Amino acid sequence: MPTRVWRIGLVGFGNVGQGFVRILARKREELRKRYGFEFKIVGIADPIKGSVYDSEGLDPKLLVKLVDEKGHIKDYPGGRKDIDSLTICRSGDIDIVVEVTPTNIETGEPGLTHIRVALEHGKHVVTSNKGPIAVAYPELKELAERKGVMLRFEGVVLSGTPAINLALEAMAGVDITKVEGIVNGTTNFILTKMEEGMSYEEALREAQRLGYAEADPTMDVEGWDAAIKAVIIANVLMDARITIKDVEREGITKITPEDVKEALRNGQRIKLLMRVVREGGNVRASVKPERINLSHPLANVVGVTNALTFYTDHLGPVTIVGPGAGRIETGQAILSDILAIHRYHTRFR
Numbered sequence: 210m211p212t213r214v215w216r217i218g219l220v221g222f223g224n225v226g227q228g229f230v231r232i233l234a235r236k237r238e239e240l241r242k243r244y245g246f247e248f249k250i251v252g253i254a255d256p257i258k259g260s261v262y263d264s265e266g267l268d269p270k271l272l273v274k275l276v277d278e279k280g281h282i283k284d285y286p287g288g289r290k291d292i293d294s295l296t297i298c299r300s301g302d303i304d305i306v307v308e309v310t311p312t313n314i315e316t317g318e319p320g321l322t323h324i325r326v327a328l329e330h331g332k333h334v335v336t337s338n339k340g341p342i343a344v345a346y347p348e349l350k351e352l353a354e355r356k357g358v359m360l361r362f363e364g365v366v367l368s369g370t371p372a373i374n375l376a377l378e379a380m381a382g383v384d385i386t387k388v389e390g391i392v393n394g395t396t397n398f399i400l401t402k403m404e405e406g407m408s409y410e411e412a413l414r415e416a417q418r419l420g421y422a423e424a425d426p427t428m429d430v431e432g433w434d435a436a437i438k439a440v441i442i443a444n445v446l447m448d449a450r451i452t453i454k455d456v457e458r459e460g461i462t463k464i465t466p467e468d469v470k471e472a473l474r475n476g477q478r479i480k481l482l483m484r485v486v487r488e489g490g491n492v493r494a495s496v497k498p499e500r501i502n503l504s505h506p507l508a509n510v511v512g513v514t515n516a517l518t519f520y521t522d523h524l525g526p527v528t529i530v531g532p533g534a535g536r537i538e539t540g541q542a543i544l545s546d547i548l549a550i551h552r553y554h555t556r557f558r
């Protein structure tokens with residue numbers, strides 16, 4: 210089996226960056242044996258967790274140990290510490306930039322600049338950052354094509370549960386007319402807890418206690434997170450050109466325990482559904498709470514679990530169910546994209 214050493218740089222070292230490095234630390238030997246995939250982590254840039262760069266490669270086990278024990282990697286022995294995110298994006302020592310900074314749904318920054326600069330400098334880019342893909346997918350795709358590199362982003366919709374690449378690659382050739390799903394675990398958890406008898410406020414507090422909801426839950430409970438995923442699905446899978454302003458959006462904050470009970474009495478459940486529909490040349494996207502019958506394929510998706518149904522011409526409906534967040538889960542999305550780049554550049558050449 211052909212082997213190749215990939216030189217990787219990370220921009221952002223929060224949950225996802227750490228989850229990805231944790232997987233690399235654990236699976237180095239297995240990845241070499243199974244796929245002929247070898248790697249060097251050349252650099253990491255993060256304003257809080259610390260930045261370190263060594264063209265000879267950093268030790269992933271040591272990076273994990275440092276961040277577990279100290280919460281940062283500033284004391285990594287050796288390597289340059291005077292680097293920033295753009296050093297990684299421009300470096301001649303790096304083949305693949307992993308962009309995992311926070312999502313900004315309006316500007317896509319700082320990820321958008323990172324991705325542009327990395328592609329301009331001829332690097333493959335793998336990201337789980339929704340902002341740049343939602344804001345500038347056509348431009349970034351064209352730039353990657355012009356530079357002969359890959360831009361991959363499996364993690365942006367359902368973390369490591371296959372969604373984007375399932376549609377683009379495993380189901381290549383189908384026409385997708387509709388995508389419908391539960392794409393926000395926090396709101397699905399809250400609705401599930403409300404069915405068990407909690408008020409909205411109690412369920413939200415429980416979600417925050419378990420780390421599923423942020424201190425400011427607006428992005429989730431007002432449907433913004435699901436709406437940005439709708440934009441990505443529309444623009445990437447249906448060639449639309451919509452923005453977040455085009456998504457009809459309503460969150461779950463007005464749902465009462467009585468609404469939830471009333472639905473159950475009628476053999477239904479309330480779910481926050483994301484829906485993207487192609488009709489002729491138009492694509493419509495919405496996120497709103499809906500009552501669905503218990504026989505509906507998405508009705509039994511409970512708690513933080515996510516699900517998506519693709520309506521296709523050749524296969525009919527195809528539904529996937531799985532986690533939609535988590536550091537290892539999203540690290541897996543990054544890994545699967547990097548292995549796809551590796552496969553393309555080894556076996557098929």
Ligand SMILES: NC(=O)c1ccc[n+]([C@@H]2O[C@H](COP(=O)([O-])OP(=O)(O)OC[C@H]3O[C@@H](n4cnc5c(N)ncnc54)[C@H](OP(=O)(O)O)[C@@H]3O)[C@@H](O)[C@H]2O)c1
Nearest residue numbers: 221223224225254255294309310311312319337338534535
């Ligand atoms: N966590 C998940 O389950 C999940 C699932 C799917 C997709 N995603 C997406 O994946 C991305 C990463 O998520 P995450 O959970 O790892 O977020 P996170 O824990 O907030 O980590 C992001 C890290 O990037 C750092 N950062 C901010 N600006 C930077 C810059 N200019 N250069 C370098 N680093 C910078 C942040 O530092 P500060 O703390 O100083 O801002 C933070 O340490 C996000 O876009 C998120 O929406 C996450």
